[in-house]
Amino acid sequence: MGLLQPILVRRSGDSYVVIDGERRLRAMKDLAISELILGREVVVDVDETEADARFKQIIANVQRDDINHFDLGRAFVMLKEKYGYQYKEIAEIIGKTPHYVTSKVGLIKRLIPEVQEIAATDMDAAKCIQDTFSDDERRDIYEMNIKILEDIARLPSELQKTAYLSIRAKAMDINEALRYLRGLKRHGLNAAEAQQEPRGDLMRCLLKLDREIEALAGRAQSADRMSRQELLNKLESSIEKLNSLYLRLKSGAGEEPERARALV
Structure with a gap:
């Protein structure tokens, strides 16, 4: 062997x-x-040299899928501060853009250690779930986009932890998170939180409902006859609830009762 x-x-x-x-x-x-x-x-x-050896380790790590953004940032900082490499040189050697290198450095330089630790733990947990569970089971796992973390790092240190935990708790996508962070920078914490409610939560519920319906449609195709009948009964009940909600919302929007008809 x-x-x-x-x-x-x-x-x-x-x-x-x-x-x-x-x-x-x-x-x-x-x-x-x-x-x-x-x-x-x-x-x-x-x-x-020791710097050459360290650099080879980094190049090998960059080629791996499981590289930690924070470990990479710390390595880049070490190469510059201890061994004299410029970030532009590092980018050229590893085949990345200068922004790639400086963004990782920015996480280490600006993001408070507590948030670095929480985010690294969340990333490791998300990767473990991705590697272990099926597609359906992974569907609702939230993994924060690295661009969101980079933007959190630009906040004042006293707002970073609150911003991270709020975005994670509400499972914001990148557009929602960046809007929230812009509001946080301009108007402060209370105003930014107020802008998220209630529209943001409603939209997240609707998006989650869409994902669940798509998953249900995929599974229903392989259900046996007995399971399909049970599924039909459940669907009828769910459709009745959705219709009831739809009619209440239509009526509340000022539509005349005779025109507010059920969807199905």
Whole structure:
């Protein structure tokens, strides 16, 4: 058994430090493989600086889907402040835009540590759910868009935690969240919260209802005859409730009773 991609190490005193391939090395240990072939399964980097080694670690991490935005930002800050790399240089070497690099740095520089910790935990939990559960079970999992986090980081520090928790609690999409944050910057917390109610909550309920109907339509196709009959009974009950709500809203909007007819 061999490795398709060798493990990259660097000499450190009397031992070696793994630069890229920690997971591969753990897998080999789990398989009780105690010896690796030097030059084929293990490659030793020579004549490189600590900054070079750290940079190779970052490049390897950037190519992984599970990279943490905050860890990446901290690594970029370290490369600049400790080893002298400019953010533009970092962007060119890893094949990203300068904005990509500076936005990650901005999370570390401006977002308060408490929000960084909460957000990192939420991201890890969301990824675990995404990797573990089915599409239907993942449907209602809320994962905050990174652009929202970047905008929260631009708020005064005393507003950041409240803004993050409010956006998460209401599962705002990116447009809702950015509108809320703009209101927060211009008018303060109370005014921004007031703008979200009640229209924002109503729209979120309607969007969730749409998603649930789509999911139900997909599952109904595979239901057996008995399940379909039960489903029809439930649907009739739900339709009656929706019709009743629709008629009340139409009447409340000033429409004449004889014109306010049911949908179905």
